[in-house]
Amino acid sequence: MTVLKSFALAALAAVLAFPSLAADLPDLGGREVVVVTENAYPPLQFIDVRTGEAIGWEYDAMNEIARRLNFKVSYENTSWDAMIPAVSEGQYQIGMTGISIKEDRKEKVDFSDPYLRSEMFMLVRGDEDRFDDAKSFAALDSGLVGAQPGTTPFYVAVYDVLDGNEQNPRIKLMETFGATVQALKTGDVDMVLTDGVAGKGYAEASNGGLKLVGGPLGADDFGFIFPKGSDLVAPVNAAIAAMKADGSMDALNKKWFLDYKIGG
Structure with a gap:
């Protein structure tokens, strides 16, 4: 069967x-x-x-x-x-x-x-080796995260990854989720938070250009x-x-x- x-x-x-x-x-x-x-x-x-x-x-x-x-x-x-x-x-x-x-x-x-229930994961470039979880990303002062303001990825970045400051300059605000992924691909940011299943799809479609690292950082119901x-x-x-x-x-x-x- x-x-x-x-x-x-x-x-x-x-x-x-x-x-x-x-x-x-x-x-x-x-x-x-x-x-x-x-x-x-x-x-x-x-x-x-x-x-x-x-x-x-x-x-x-x-x-x-x-x-x-x-x-x-x-x-x-x-x-x-x-x-x-x-x-x-x-x-x-x-x-x-x-x-x-x-x-x-x-x-x-x-x-x-x-x-649906969503868990956030870190999506990074495929060759990223400077960090592999939220703690090591937070310790990387030069590391930038792309996010849409007011979204779950934004708040998880602020409160679960960084320091709780919603004006933290390490968060680069963008109008769409697609724009954050494009910025990641071009090197304008170093990490994007995404639902695990969506992130897996992006990683699989990238031919090694993107990958997921670390564990789940938060869960929300849609x-x-x-x-x-x-x-x-x-x-x-x-x-x-x-x-x-x-x-x-x-x-x-x-x-x-x-x-x-x-x-x-």
Whole structure:
């Protein structure tokens, strides 16, 4: 029996074990829902360089949620720093871009239940030999880290790697995650923090140009965001629970974190 066949049978068994989950989901009657994302954090959401298509784990998950709840989804793009304010103000109904569930963010937006758990790892150039973990990087005074302001990698760099100073000049701020990886490749920074599975994808696609070093530096749960008081939260949570129960989330994890190769 192949691994894929075994996986499919396990998912089918899960569906049979929870026969009422799909039937119990709310029907949103085909309403239109605008979802905003950044398209800058593979494999969650990004532009496929081969096709120009926006793809990723979150797109597949949201499309499946829309199918199960019977709503029509359309996608818009915005920058990371504009996303939470825009959703908070009701410009979009849902936001998705690997957003860590944080108490301070809950003051501005509502979160779904967690759909992924993320651990941060250090992504470095393949020939890096000056440091191999957070402690040795912190001791390297000339070492620079690239990060987007206000993101989990930024805060992990500040509080788990460096000295707790959010204005530390060793942190070079950039607008997108892709820009931080490009800066790493060109030598403008020496380290980027990334989710372990995304980092593994970048390393495998780099032909030795990049690698992961050290152990996990922090863990966060990812959730979709909504304007405060949104009536979409409960239905989306129900769909997430159903997808976890019937194996659909595991199938997405396999597709995007194990099978898919970033850039090829």
